[in-house]
Amino acid sequence: MFSYDCVVVGSGHAGSCAALSAIEHGCKRVLIVDKCPAEWVGGNGYFTAGAHRTVHGGLDDLQSVVRGLSPSEATKIDMTPYTAKDFTKDIMTLSKGQSHPDIVEAVVNGSRDAITWLTDTAGIPFVFSFNRQAYEINGRQRFWGGMVLSVEDGGKGLIAAHQKALQAAGVETWFNTPAVGLTLENGALSGVQIKKDGNPVTIQTSAVVLAAGGFESNRKLRAQHLGENWANVKVRGTPYNTGDGFELAKSVGAKLVGDWGGCHSTCWDANAPPDAGDRELTNQFTKSGYPIGIMVNSRGARFVDEGEDFRNYTYAKFGRAILGQPGGFAFQIWDSKVTGYLRNEEYGDEVVDKVVASSLRGLAVRLSKQGLEDTETFLSHIGEYNDAVRAFHSEHADLPWNPAVKDGLSTQSASKSLPCPKTNWALTVDEPPFTAVKVGCGITFTFGGLAIDAETSAVIAECTNEPIPGIFCTGEMVGGLFYNNYPGGSGLTAGAVFGRKAGRAAARLCSGEL
Template identity: 65%
Template sequence: MSADALTFDCIVVGSGHAGSCAALAARDSGCERVLIVEKSPPEWVGGNGYFTAGAHRTVHGGLQDLLPIVKNVTPEIAANIDLAPYTADEFTRDVMRLGDGRSHPDVVKALVDGSRDAVQWLAERVHVPFIFSFNRQAYLVNGRQVFWGGLALSVEGGGKGMIAADRAALAAAGVETWFSTAAIELVIDGDRVVGLQVSREGESITLRSRAVILACGGFEASKDLRAQYLGPDWQRAKVRGTPYNTGDGLALAQRIGARLTGDFAGCHSTCWDANAPDDRGDRVLSNQFTKSGYPLGLMLNAKGERFVDEGEDFRNYTYAKFGREIMSQPGGFAFQVWDSTTIPWLRKEEYADDVVERIWGDTIEELAAKLVEKGLEDKDAFVQTIRKYNEAVRAFQAERPEAEWDPAVKDGVSTQSSHLQLSLPKSNWALPVEQSPFLAVKVTCGITFTFGGLAIDPDTAGVLSDATGKPIPGLFCTGELVGGLFYRNYPGGSGLTGGTVFGRKAGREAAKLSGAAR
């Protein structure tokens, strides 16, 4: 190829949602030649975004604010929706409280302040088919769809639909993608990034560009890096998404002096089907391996003991950390358990017969006996744990007969009464587990993405130099690689929004460097 053919206005590393947003923003801002390089083959396009439910958390003014950008609401349906506004202060508080106040305030502010414009841009520019997430974020209560947990937007077709929209927009914009192309080294001239060395079809190729945007994910798919940063037990975590996120972006940037920051001991990890593939997601079932019904029931480990407060908070504020809790249990697995009262509330896309192995029992004793074959070590303790839990729930109900179970609010229906309390409470949505038949599923830890990443300028998404604390000219990042945003836990739907916000910032700045900004 000629030198001209290998020169681009902007190069994006990674074909996921964040990288797609960066490439489109660069193209729209004036970059004539934008290239995405992707280590995976074409059949793995989309990175981790493909495996999500497509949830986007955003500041909004309530139902009327979001109605214009969703596709699945008629006026009749809208008349029966309860959707409270979600303010910038609420979004900020959610990120900060779940991260123990350690998240970088300026990075959080950039995410929050840019969120509403980001989803509008996705709807109008990328034609992402947003829908209200009735099946995941609302419960039908007294004939009304009541949204909870500050999150309402999803995508028709989930991550698959989102990536399809991204790819169509990229094709229409003339953005080229090179698949099976690994980023090997950033090319620098002095203190400035001026290109990227890649390996394609066994050939080393040097690409020239004034701007390189790293959007190739964290290190969640690398057993070695998981063991190094998260601990040796994390080698057995199941990879929820792409097997190609092995820390390449971190290594590339670190070799030229980029500053690492954030929670390298933390990650997004959730309750995941114990029978799912070990080292990669399933492109067909994708997010259906998630098992998020635990607030409606109980989780017990191999010793027959509860180990988390299943009703601590709304699911989308706990699901990203409970995978870690499961990982720390004997054998790294647990059992989710429900009775006939709450089984009908479980999401079919996660718990249907053709999605998960369902283990049934007409009594708790029968269920426990069956679970021995699945790894339960102490069936008597299992039965006793549920009996004690039921006693505590009944004591609460006797003391507080006016308390009503309501899965759409933090109802305070718990195991804690004045004369009987569990050492590990269930703080909300506590109903007895006593109505036959009983259902259990076996779950383990599924790792989604890692929290440690690169330090950035929140205004430009420019990667900071460790030596100077200033942006490295020509180098940007977005998506999972942004460090300092999440610690220990995160509010569901923030990741895809963040990838869009910082991807757009990076794309616009890339256009400025190319001299083509408009």
């Protein structure tokens, strides 16, 4: 029989944090098990841009945790501090007040320490996210949307750093090893049942950390919880997040909480692979340039307020809006005034299939070959949109266009308004050449999860509403944090915060302190 102080189920960012924290706080033997093969290590974290949202005091506060920032570059950065109040407000606003206050408080208050810990303990190579979170305005880099940190080489760099740190810490990892059961004795965990090389094996342990992700890669569960139309969305990340961890937890009476009908979904390349992310292109299939352009459905009509807020606060819900359109796809459209602001990693010629034309009618004809059903409606709607933008500009000629702030340039004026407004960054689409990209809905992770104790990350039992001794949880399996929508970069941060808590509590349990 195998024996370990702590077993972590899942090799992603959150599980890696839990394993490193367990070692740091006194566990001698820590094992990570994952049903994926070694080449799929890292869960969904591998497919991210590495964005971490954190409370911070501005540029001076964060320079100690970022790499590659020269003194001359630092003098050209505008970065507003992001307070605990700001972070809390963002989560609660986007969840419409439904997020559990204790869970939110734990994430927010633990965010800044988690960044330092990730730098010092895991060696995560943080950088400022100039390419995704800042625009150069008048020679200065202006950060927007409250999120400033990324990781060198994105999710690939994040997981590579974790793997190096885990090896140095002596954490073992078994791949192709699904966890299939949990054993309790007198109500407390005593073992984890796995399949190793196809054979059933029981690992003796007093602590397990469930970090196996949500159910976003499971077509059946997506249809069951999210709706039938979610069966065929594109999976952005790992194909191995199929809800197994929830089955383990339910088998020992864990309490399920949160938004089981909600998920993080976004504008995703319509030509991306359907059932899993691409481990080379990873997050490059994201198409987040809609705030500076417009989006229309297959019938040529706009259907969302592209300028409702910064991308950070809308991208995780707009995938759902696209899925709800006829055919489940849409077109993002820009003219030559703004195409220079599109990020090359998402819209480069080698990354995405772009449709370019010298006239809007020519663009409509070309898009009809990709599913646009009504070219005349398309042209009419863009004409109406342009008229509304011009009307607003004529009444507010002093307002400059600025993608780094909510500039208030709108389609809604005293003389003309649209039923579907654009609230910020509204410019006419009238200067050729015109560019369009076809997008669909990409699902990232699901919001429903397990009830946990916010201090220890212990899983709560349904029948007693008390922690189940020895069972902890982190990452996308945590319930009660996100509802409806989420502020970009907060998922990886939450995984680190609760991973640290889970590892610390597991170590205390092993030592008899808990």
